[in-house]
Amino acid sequence: MTATRRTLLKTAAVLSALVHPVLAAPNRAASPSNRSNTMTATLHYQNAELSYQLGGKADAPAIVLLHGGLGSAEDFAPLLPRLQAHFRTLAIDTRGHGRSTRGDVPLTYAQTADDARQIIEAVGLRQFHLFGFSDGGVTAYRIAAADARVQSVLTVGAQWHSRDTPREMMASLTVADVREQMPEQVAAYQKHNPRPDLDALVANLRRLWTDDTAAGFPNENTANIKASVLAVRGEDDFLLSAAALNGLRQVLPAAHLMNVPFAAHEVIKEQPDILWAAMKVFYQLA
Numbered sequence: 001m002t003a004t005r006r007t008l009l010k011t012a013a014v015l016s017a018l019v020h021p022v023l024a025a026p027n028r029a030a031s032p033s034n035r036s037n038t039m040t041a042t043l044h045y046q047n048a049e050l051s052y053q054l055g056g057k058a059d060a061p062a063i064v065l066l067h068g069g070l071g072s073a074e075d076f077a078p079l080l081p082r083l084q085a086h087f088r089t090l091a092i093d094t095r096g097h098g099r100s101t102r103g104d105v106p107l108t109y110a111q112t113a114d115d116a117r118q119i120i121e122a123v124g125l126r127q128f129h130l131f132g133f134s135d136g137g138v139t140a141y142r143i144a145a146a147d148a149r150v151q152s153v154l155t156v157g158a159q160w161h162s163r164d165t166p167r168e169m170m171a172s173l174t175v176a177d178v179r180e181q182m183p184e185q186v187a188a189y190q191k192h193n194p195r196p197d198l199d200a201l202v203a204n205l206r207r208l209w210t211d212d213t214a215a216g217f218p219n220e221n222t223a224n225i226k227a228s229v230l231a232v233r234g235e236d237d238f239l240l241s242a243a244a245l246n247g248l249r250q251v252l253p254a255a256h257l258m259n260v261p262f263a264a265h266e267v268i269k270e271q272p273d274i275l276w277a278a279m280k281v282f283y284q285l286a
Helices: 003-012 080-084 109-123 135-146 167-171 175-181 183-192 198-209 219-224 242-251 272-282
Strands: 038-045 048-056 062-066 088-092 128-133 150-156 228-234 256-260
Touching (some): 048 080, 062 135, 080 088, 128 135, 150 272, 167 198, 183 198, 228 272, 242 256, 256 272
Parallel strands (some): 062 128, 128 150, 150 228, 228 256
Antiparallel strands (some): 038 048
16 A cells, blocks of 8 residues: 555544443433433434434524434544533434444435434424534535535535546545554444444445546535535645535535644544634634
């Protein structure tokens, strides 16, 4: 494996620790997580148990948190206390990730968007903001392009068009690569996922990241987003180029674009304070 590919794999991976137990479905009593002010529950949908965490202020505006590939709701841990001081947070573990099981449907961005909508309906959100990291940002674009309830969209390190993805690297990703470069993430996934299958997960992600069908990236449908958009990338992000970020203005001329210094793909982890300063302006927080 080349040094460039090793670096790309490290920055592409969502570095998360999966620490909360899988608990009850929404029609039963949900249980509190180890983190204060947060409870975890599951929704059964299309033969999968989809795990999510609710926290923050019950009467505050809602924000839906969508994590990246190979990650979990824990991707947002560096910002969660600050988010929960201003929002009701709904953090979702993507199908086959974190504490969510895989089910028997193909893993596509259309499916992750559908799963998120099902949980949003189960929780009863009438309006909500979307905050997506990497793959979660792609899902956020898809949801916002078709759902008038979305109040704003914030993405970090998220592609919006299939033409901008590093297809060769994505298509060649192997289980051995993942085990070598991300041993902690693999251990956490295998420990906490109810039905871990790393071979299947990596194969699903290869297909997801190289999907050119209508179920994949939102592409020109991104233009249908009516809500305010803030799209963020780290200045050294290998997965989302500056040109790809700037290209968003072709379909969303009013979108706000931000390059974060001293960061690569994982801006939330690498520069949470810089990102939070921008979020305070974007959300007009005191």
